[in-house]
Each structure stands twice: as C-alpha cells, then as structure tokens.
Amino acid sequence: MIEIKGTLVSLDIFSECFCCDLTKCHGMCCVEGDEGAPVAMDEVEELENAYEVVGAELPAKARAEIERNGVVYPDREGELATSIINGKDCVFVKYGNLSADGGKTRGPRCAFCAIDSAFREGRLRWQKPISCALYPIRISSIGGVPALNYHRWSVCKPAVELGRKLGLPLYQFLKEPLIRRFGQEWWDECHLAYGELKQAGYIKE
Numbered sequence: 001m002i003e004i005k006g007t008l009v010s011l012d013i014f015s016e017c018f019c020c021d022l023t024k025c026h027g028m029c030c031v032e033g034d035e036g037a038p039v040a041m042d043e044v045e046e047l048e049n050a051y052e053v054v055g056a057e058l059p060a061k062a063r064a065e066i067e068r069n070g071v072v073y074p075d076r077e078g079e080l081a082t083s084i085i086n087g088k089d090c091v092f093v094k095y096g097n098l099s100a101d102g103g104k105t106r107g108p109r110c111a112f113c114a115i116d117s118a119f120r121e122g123r124l125r126w127q128k129p130i131s132c133a134l135y136p137i138r139i140s141s142i143g144g145v146p147a148l149n150y151h152r153w154s155v156c157k158p159a160v161e162l163g164r165k166l167g168l169p170l171y172q173f174l175k176e177p178l179i180r181r182f183g184q185e186w187w188d189e190c191h192l193a194y195g196e197l198k199q200a201g202y203i204k205e
Contacts, residue, residue, distance in 0.1 A: 001147065004193060005186045008142055012150035014194045015203045017163030018136065018170040022098050024158035027111035029135060031089045032155055036081030038131040038138075039072050044080065046126045047071040047092075047115075053124055054092070054114040062091040082129065092128075133177035137170070169194065 001008045039047065048071055055063055065085050075081040083091045094114040113132065118124040127133060136159075138151045150170060163173065171178065171190055179187045197203050 002193060004189050005182070006145065007182065007186070008145055008147040009190065010149045011197065011202060013137060013148060013171045014169055014197055016150055016160070016170050017166070017168050018159050018173050019163040019166055019168050021158040021162040022110050023108060025155055026108055028155040029153070030093045030111045030113060033088055035075045036073065036084045036090055037129050039080040039082055039129050041080065043129050044072055047082070047129070050092070050115045050118070050124055050126065054118050057094050057114050058091065059094070061085045062093070065091050130177065130181050134174060134181065137174060
C-alpha cells in the first residue's frame with residue numbers, strides 16, 4: 001500500500017483494470033451476496049428521502065421490508081447496511097431492460113439502482129451510498145487511517161474483462177466517486193502516484 005493524503009491505497013487500485021459491463025453482468029452486484037451495502041450514519045436520512053421519491057418504483061416485497069424495518073439494518077458486524085430482501089437483494093433495486101440505442105431495441109433484463117436512476121434523471125440531488133458508488137473499492141480502517149482495497153468478486157468478471165480490453169485502471173474508472181469521497185486534490189495526487197508507479201515498473205502495460 002502507499003500513502004496518499006492521509007489514506008492508505010492498495011496498489012491493486014492502480015494495477016487492476018475495471019469497467020462495469022451491464023450487458024453481461026446484468027447488475028448482479030445489487031442482488032447477490034448476503035448483506036446490504038455499507039451505509040454511513042449521515043446517509044440514512046438521504047436514503048429515507050430517496051425512498052419518498054422512488055418507493056413506488058420498487059417491488060412490493062422491497063416496499064414491505066422498508067415499511068416494516070426501515071431503509072437500513074445492522075449487519076453481522078453491527079455496521080449499518082441497506083436493507084435487503086430474500087437474504088440478498090437490496091431493497092432499492094428495480095428491474096428493467098437495458099438498451100444501448102435509445103430504447104429502440106430491448107436489451108437484457110437488468111437490476112438497476114432506483115436511487116441512481118432518479119439522480120441521473122434529475123429527480124434526486126443525492127446519488128446513492130458512497131460505498132455503492134465506489135465499488136469494487138472497499139474502505140476499511142488500519143489504525144484509524146482509511147484504507148482503500150480492491151474487492152474481487154466473481155460476478156464482476158465481465159467488468160474486469162472489459163476494463164482490460166479498454167486499458168482502464170480501476171482508479172480512473174472510479175474517478176467521479178473517488179473525488180466525491182476524497183476531493184479533487186486527493187485524486188490528482190492519486191493520478192500522479194499512478195504515473196510514478198508505472199515509471200518505476202510496478203505497473204505493467
């Protein structure tokens with residue numbers, strides 16, 4: 001790991017390539033696994049506000065879970081996470097067909113984040129939990145210092161393949177959420193570190 005402005009960053013974030021490919025993964029990261037996405041305390045109110053906007057778009061089971069237990073729950077480690085149904089599906093998932101040509105043809109049925117969709121349509125000012133936006137980067141703590149690591153998951157194999165095809169490093173793919181979380185100066189230094197690591201031979205083409 002290397003230190004960047006008070007954070008510890010795994011070299012995998014520079015050396016590994018990644019680019020989400022919904023045409024192949026169908027949004028499975030939102031409906032697989034056995035826990036919800038990590039949620040910060042100050043994001044709970046944002047999730048509650050988002051539910052007021054997107055609630056009608058969610059499956060009936062998801063609405064029932066939220067009405068019964070709320071938008072978050074404590075996971076196995078006692079940390080807050082988005083509520084789930086069926087032991088895996090995020091309650092904020094909605095389903096639809098992916099289309100790459102403006103809706104002229106129906107693509108594969110995919111899981112979409114209802115909050116993110118509303119944000120992109122201008123119906124919400126908040127996008128989604130930062131842990132979702134940053135995935136597959138996960139943030140932990142080492143001695144009180146934020147540590148960024150690459151979380152490998154088999155459902156993201158298409159993203160790895162597309163990222164390698166495009167030659168797109170993970171930190172560049174996640175530029176927008178990394179700036180949202182750590183700021184422009186942090187990302188600029190991250191980009192400088194990438195160049196230095198590449199020049200020193202730690203990153204291969």
